[in-house]
Amino acid sequence: MPDIEQQNPIISFKNVTLSFGNKQVLDGLTFDIYPKEIVTIAGPSGSGKSTILKIISGLLKPDSGEVTINAERFGMAFQYGALFNSMTVKENLSLPLEETTDLSHKEIKKRVQESLKIVELEHTIDMYPSELSGGMQKRISIARALALHPEILLYDEPSTGLDPPTAARLEEDMLKFRDKIGLTSIVVTHDVETIMHVSDRVLILDNGHIVWQGTNEEFRKDESSYPCSFRERKDIKECNK
Numbered sequence: 724m725p726d727i728e729q730q731n732p733i734i735s736f737k738n739v740t741l742s743f744g745n746k747q748v749l750d751g752l753t754f755d756i757y758p759k760e761i762v763t764i765a766g767p768s769g770s771g772k773s774t775i776l777k778i779i780s781g782l783l784k785p786d787s788g789e790v791t792i793n794a795e796r797f798g799m800a801f802q803y804g805a806l807f808n809s810m811t812v813k814e815n816l817s818l819p820l821e822e823t824t825d826l827s828h829k830e831i832k833k834r835v836q837e838s839l840k841i842v843e844l845e846h847t848i849d850m851y852p853s854e855l856s857g858g859m860q861k862r863i864s865i866a867r868a869l870a871l872h873p874e875i876l877l878y879d880e881p882s883t884g885l886d887p888p889t890a891a892r893l894e895e896d897m898l899k900f901r902d903k904i905g906l907t908s909i910v911v912t913h914d915v916e917t918i919m920h921v922s923d924r925v926l927i928l929d930n931g932h933i934v935w936q937g938t939n940e941e942f943r944k945d946e947s948s949y950p951c952s953f954r955e956r957k958d959i960k961e962c963n964k
C-alpha cells in the first residue's frame with residue numbers, strides 16, 4: 724500500500740450533498756483517495772454508491788460541497804461489459820481510441836494489443852462478444868478502458884454475476900494494474916470477498932456519508948458494528964452486541 728500521508732489526494736470530496744427530488748442520497752460526504760491505491764466503497768443497496776461514481780465521472784453534479792479531481796483520464800468498467808455485439812474485440816477496443824484521441828492506426832493497434840495482453844486475452848482479438856463468456860466480456864470491457872491509459876479506473880460491482888473463480892481472476896487483474904501501471908482504482912461493491920481481496924482501504928457508506936473507514940487489515944479485525952455487519956453478513960443491530 725502506498726504511503727498516503729506523503730501525497731496529495733487524486734480525488735477529494737468535501738461535504739458533498741445530493742438529493743433526487745426530496746430523497747437525500749448524499750449528506751455531508753467527505754473522503755480522499757490517494758494515487759495508486761485501491762479503495763472499495765461498500766454500502767447497502769440504494770446507499771448512493773453508483774451515484775458517487777457518476778459524480779466522479781462528471782455525469783452528475785452535486786447540490787453542494789466540493790469535489791476535486793486531480794486526473795484527466797478515467798476508465799469505467801461497466802457492470803455488464805457494454806460491448807458492441809456487432810463488432811469484434813479489436814473493433815470494440817479501437818473505437819474509443821479513434822473517437823477520442825489523435826493516435827495513428829499503428830499506435831491504436833499497439834494500444835489494443837497491449838491492453839489485451841494485460842488481461843491475457845490476446846487470442847480473442849478477432850472474436851465477437853457472443854463468442855466469449857460473461858467474465859471474458861467483462862475483462863474485455865476493462866481492457867477497452869485501459870487502452871485509453873486512464874489514471875483512475877472505476878468499477879461498479881465488478882464481481883456481480885461472475886462465478887467465484889472468474890471474480891477472483893478479475894480481482895487479481897485489479898491488483899496487477901495497481902502494481903504494474905500504478906493505476907488508482909475505486910471499487911464499489913457489497914461483496915465481502917472482493918473487499919478483503921483487493922482493498923488497500925475500505926470506506927463504508929450509510930445514510931449518505933462515510934460511517935467507517937480503515938485499511939484492509941482494520942476491516943478484518945475491527946469489532947465495531949459496520950465492519951462486523953459486512954464481514955459476518957449480519958444486520959447492523961445484531962453486531963451491536
Ligand SMILES: Nc1ncnc2c1ncn2[C@@H]1O[C@H](COP(=O)(O)OP(=O)(O)O)[C@@H](O)[C@H]1O
Pocket residue numbers: 743748766767768769770771772773774775
Ligand atoms: N437518476 C435518479 N433519479 C432519481 N433517483 C435516483 C436516481 N439515481 C439514483 N436514485 C436513487 O438514489 C439512491 C441511490 O442510488 P444508487 O447510487 O444507484 O445506489 P447504490 O449504487 O448504492 O445501490 C437510490 O434510492 C436510487 O433509487
Ligand SMILES: [Mg+2]
Pocket residue numbers: 772773774879
Ligand atoms: Mg449501484
